[in-house]
Amino acid sequence: MLDVKLLRTHFEEIRKRLETKGEDISDLDRFPELDQKRRQLLQEVEELKNRRNVVSQEVGRRKRNQEDASQLVEEMRQVNEQIKKLDEALRQCEAELNALLLRLPNIPHPSVPLGDSEEDNQVIRSWGEVPHFSFEPKPHWQLAEELDILDWEAAGRVTGTRFVFSKGLGARLERALINFMLDVHVDEHGYQEMWPPFLVHRHSMIGTGQLPKFEEDAFKVEGEPYYLIPTAEVPVTNYFRDQILDGSQLPITFAAYSACFRSEAGAAGRDTRGLIRLHQFNKVELVRFVKPEESYEQLEILTQQAEKILQLLNLPYRVTAICTGDLGFAAAKKYDLEVWLPAANTYREISSCSNFEDFQARRANIRFRREPKAKPEYVHTLNGSGLAIGRTVAAILENYQEPDGRVRIPEVLQPYLGGRLYLE
RNA sequence: GGAGAAAUACCCAAGUUGGCUGAAGGGGCUCCCCUGCUAAGGGAGUAGGCGGCUCAUGGCCGCGCGAGGGUUCGAAUCCCUCUUUCUCCGCCA
Numbered sequence: 327m328l329d330v331k332l333l334r335t336h337f338e339e340i341r342k343r344l345e346t347k348g349e350d351i352s353d354l355d356r357f358p359e360l361d362q363k364r365r366q367l368l369q370e371v372e373e374l375k376n377r378r379n380v381v382s383q384e385v386g387r388r389k390r391n392q393e394d395a396s397q398l399v400e401e402m403r404q405v406n407e408q409i410k411k412l413d414e415a416l417r418q419c420e421a422e423l424n425a426l427l428l429r430l431p432n433i434p435h436p437s438v439p440l441g442d443s444e445e446d447n448q449v450i451r452s453w454g455e456v457p458h459f460s461f462e463p464k465p466h467w468q469l470a471e472e473l474d475i476l477d478w479e480a481a482g483r484v485t486g487t488r489f490v491f492s493k494g495l496g497a498r499l500e501r502a503l504i505n506f507m508l509d510v511h512v513d514e515h516g517y518q519e520m521w522p523p524f525l526v527h528r529h530s531m532i533g534t535g536q537l538p539k540f541e542e543d544a545f546k547v548e549g550e551p552y553y554l555i556p557t558a559e560v561p562v563t564n565y566f567r568d569q570i571l572d573g574s575q576l577p578i579t580f581a582a583y584s585a586c587f588r589s590e591a592g593a594a595g596r597d598t599r600g601l602i603r604l605h606q607f608n609k610v611e612l613v614r615f616v617k618p619e620e621s622y623e624q625l626e627i628l629t630q631q632a633e634k635i636l637q638l639l640n641l642p643y644r645v646t647a648i649c650t651g652d653l654g655f656a657a658a659k660k661y662d663l664e665v666w667l668p669a670a671n672t673y674r675e676i677s678s679c680s681n682f683e684d685f686q687a688r689r690a691n692i693r694f695r696r697e698p699k700a701k702p703e704y705v706h707t708l709n710g711s712g713l714a715i716g717r718t719v720a721a722i723l724e725n726y727q728e729p730d731g732r733v734r735i736p737e738v739l740q741p742y743l744g745g746r747l748y749l750e
Numbered sequence: 751g752g753a754g755a756a757a758u759a760c761c762c763a764a765g766u767u768g769g770c771u772g773a774a775g776g777g778g779c780u781c782c783c784c785u786g787c788u789a790a791g792g793g794a795g796u797a798g799g800c801g802g803c804u805c806a807u808g809g810c811c812g813c814g815c816g817a818g819g820g821u822u823c824g825a826a827u828c829c830c831u832c833u834u835u836c837u838c839c840g841c842c843a
Contacts, residue, residue: 365801365802365803368801368802368803368812369802369803369811369812371812372801372802372803372811372812372813373811373812375811375812375813376811376812378823378824379811379812379824381823381824382769382823382824383769383770383824384823385769385823385824386769386770386823386824387769387770389769390769390770395823398823399823399824400823401823402823402824403823405823406822406823570798570799702798702799
């Protein structure tokens with residue numbers, strides 16, 4: 327959510343910056359009028375309420391003194407009629423204003439490259455050697471089927487399309503990667519480990535920005551007020567909703583595993599094979615709550631910590647700065663980590679690291695005090711995948727494959743897989 | 751899932767025959783006084799927060815006693831709904 331006061335005072339400037347996202351923001355035009363109307367109604371109704379408070383005291387005083395107050399009571403009946411009407415108008419005005427504000431995206435940071443689509447994202451740096459194969463590298467789904475570690479057909483029978491069973495060493499590899507990533511982030515990067523609820527209520531989804539605008543992307547539990555989380559970002563960021571944090575404790579950082587559930591409403595026909603785009607996948611997520619003046623420095627740290635996992639796994643990747651048109655709803659700035667997939671001969675996103683500034687903090691009402699008595703300020707929130715497990719499995723299978731169909735296990739994972747050297 | 755109890759400020763806690771209680775009292779904390787130091791003692795302060803107005807920046811006003819509604823001229827106090835916590839029972843990994 328954007329700062330209403332900023333919107334009021336820098337309207338044209340904000341509109342220009344939002345337009346760089348290429349989204350339809352025509353709603354924004356209704357803001358000045360609604361904002362103005364709201365304040366006017368508020369002033370009127372508060373004046374009447376003040377009158378009511380003063381007169382009610384007088385009624386009490388008169389009754390104690392056995393004096394007549396019937397005229398005042400009658401007057402207040404009429405005032406109350408007025409208050410009721412104005413309150414209702416105000417409530418409606420605020421609801422409209424709020425609905426508008428909740429659908430406005432975040433403002434891109436000045437350092438974000440301008441652009442219309444992912445075509446305009448900028449490669450910041452690359453790491454690792456793209457492997458050269460003496461044979462035609464197989465796609466990960468084919469390798470997995472031959473190794474009998476992923477079963478799509480069974481998942482189709484049991485649940486439906488875009489779900490998968492991992493089994494045997496495939497299941498163990500998922501578990502190994504979760505443990506490995508959490509261990510690195512907790513032991514080496516200082517994150518506090520967290521295992522969150524996988525279902526949240528609507529307010530949490532609004533808090534991080536998934537709702538109200540992207541209802542069709544979320545799985546909702548029928549008959550219950552719960553949504554399946556699309557990422558651990560949702561429960562973990564909302565962990566501090568409506569809290570005022572102690573500024574001396576910042577930055578506060580969490581590393582959380584969760585299963586992630588996405589309906590991928592608009593993705594029919596894309597990446598229909600393999601582990602790239604599923605309705606359910608595992609992910610280790612990093613979340614940081616920081617002071618506003620530190621958040622861009624913290625974004626660099628966060629990104630490097632996610633990169634560290636790819637480096638330890640020795641998977642080639644590149645970092646891209648997402649352009650304004652591809653930034654998404656809530657982020658002010660975003661880096662993607664893209665891992666090399668040999669069979670597709672391309673880089674694919676395996677992590678997104680974003681600074682949301684105070685956009686989520688306003689929605690979820692997460693604040694901090696610099697000093698014990700200081701005025702509360704909104705924190706800045708950041709998060710990044712550290713990493714998506716399924717896509718990591720895909721990358722390992724494809725990058726570590728051997729001519730005979732076996733797949734070497736990255737050295738750092740070997741202890742997690744009982745000392746094995748190969749998936750075979 | 752069933753039955754019961756509770757929710758008031760940093761903590762504990764009074765207040766439920768509706769009106770000088772936006773909230774007693776205690777603890778804690780901050781400042782001051784006193785004592786050579788410490789302890790003890792005396793005094794003062796301690797509702798944050800959100801929003802609006804005004805800007806002399808210090809004020810004024812509205813909301814606010816778990817949350818949301820309602821009754822009333824007036825609600826911490828009466829009514830309804832919800833949430834959370836605790837106890838007991840049931841069920842379960």
